[in-house]
Amino acid sequence: MLRSGTTCFNDMYFFPQAAAGAAVRAGMRAMIGMAVLEFPTAYASDADDYIAKGLAARDALRESPGITTCLAPHAPYTVSDRSFTHLLTLAEQLDLRIHLHLHETHDEITQSLASHGCRPLERLRRLGLLGPGLIAVHAVHLEEHEIDLLAVHGASIAHCPTSNLKLASGIAPIARALARGVNVGIGTDGAASNNRLDLLRETSLAALLAKGSSGDAAALPAHRAIELATLGGARALGLEHEIGSIEPGKAADLCAIRFDALELAPCYDPASHLAYAAGREHVTHVWVNGSLRLDNGRHTWIDEEELKNTASLWQTKISPRNPM
């Protein structure tokens, strides 16, 4: 992620302390989600156990530099009303964001209509979860009044275009959401459905898909797409006063992209060039909170050889060909 210029990420997965530890070791900023589901996994046994483990991780991470936390109920179809209500209380008490997969697939909506008599977003509204602290991840299938609901309540969308295509979920109506004033940030989703975790490519794809799916070649112009990838993401996390733009008083979370590469000549419009022509291969330097993390393409805080060896070790360990 650092190599594609990402300085901060918001994550939802099991074992939040492991994710936070990796972010701290890489020197990245991260908002780590405390995942909650109703069913047991290797991480926790039931919703109460997930919440207890999440809160314990949150306490343990209190002193970790650059690490914040949020509540991460997995999705409407894996979390009960009781747990959502519990999480809402926690969100209010602890001033935490709520990050969840929402309206990702048609199935999710059909299932909610059958089980709850309404679409997932309406269910969240009734439960009181719809508000400025809500990060709706994916938000592929939205009716007009649902876009308005997100806008009126100040909720954010985390747009993950590659994942939505790869899983055949569909194309999120981002041009319409932006036109109604919904805040949108760009996400990659996880490695299982994205493979690259390359924010620059996601930003480019977001700009292209908004045009192709809306039939309007002026939809989501380059500069606006870059805003989603920076300030839009910061707003979704409630960190827009600290990060997301280059301003006095904000942290120096920066990324340098070389435009002197042969394949980028000539450059007429830097914003257009960044959105449509450049890529992570042109990212040379990344700073997080003023501290250099990528120096001319080399990680300063990560031993690359050691990390490759670790990846190689785990590849054998979790290979489907190795039942151990």
Add this chain to the structure above:
Amino acid sequence: MLRSGTTCFNDMYFFPQAAAGAAVRAGMRAMIGMAVLEFPTAYASDADDYIAKGLAARDALRESPGITTCLAPHAPYTVSDRSFTHLLTLAEQLDLRIHLHLHETHDEITQSLASHGCRPLERLRRLGLLGPGLIAVHAVHLEEHEIDLLAVHGASIAHCPTSNLKLASGIAPIARALARGVNVGIGTDGAASNNRLDLLRETSLAALLAKGSSGDAAALPAHRAIELATLGGARALGLEHEIGSIEPGKAADLCAIRFDALELAPCYDPASHLAYAAGREHVTHVWVNGSLRLDNGRHTWIDEEELKNTASLWQTKISPRNPM
């Protein structure tokens, strides 16, 4: 293009000798189109003049290594029945492919219905142009029977997904076309609507869009997507006996992609990795006809500094801020 592993391209633009000259200097294989339109440009005055100039260029290029030519009527809305008929005769006499923009936009189809009483593909069929030598570029808007027509006549589609999105043309029904047996190659379109000319990214986008637009996450799997970018393109050009795959008797048009980069670890499935995780930044070596053209990321036949200077010179010359 060489930097993203492209060894051969098919082009349609004015001044074919200039495009061919650039390909020869870069050491690339190219099928250069002889553009034909009815209206005057800086290059030619009318259809007969375009054809005459194209044929003269073809004669001049006869000895150029790796260069072949094709006929390139611009599009159904810019070429008359008379010119199409003339081009068909030439195609048959000279054994040339016909490359044209086809069913790129709704407007093109509406206009054809008004002017010719039928959709462009049907018009081409009536004129006799539909055959194995036809390269239908874009082919975004196709009805079921039109896909069948392309399949039955053995025509090819040049799929240009980024351009189709950026110009808000739509998404070509590639999964359905492949299911019916239409040959598909991957294109980038020109710099005006693509900005990167990166075949690896187009291949990745083709694989993703086929899934997202068909609602089938199994559509256009990675290995098949790579086949479109290689053998599919070669078949479209009628060069499948010379290039497009690694086989005894074929030319050594090859590209090496390093998979040892940190961001590519671990790799379980090379085809999936190539389609979804790797990019042009991992292309290290490119050979055309057995001769090294890119050596560990450095061009062997192109003076990079000189080319940058040339680009810089022309940037000033053609800047909209410079009326000269």
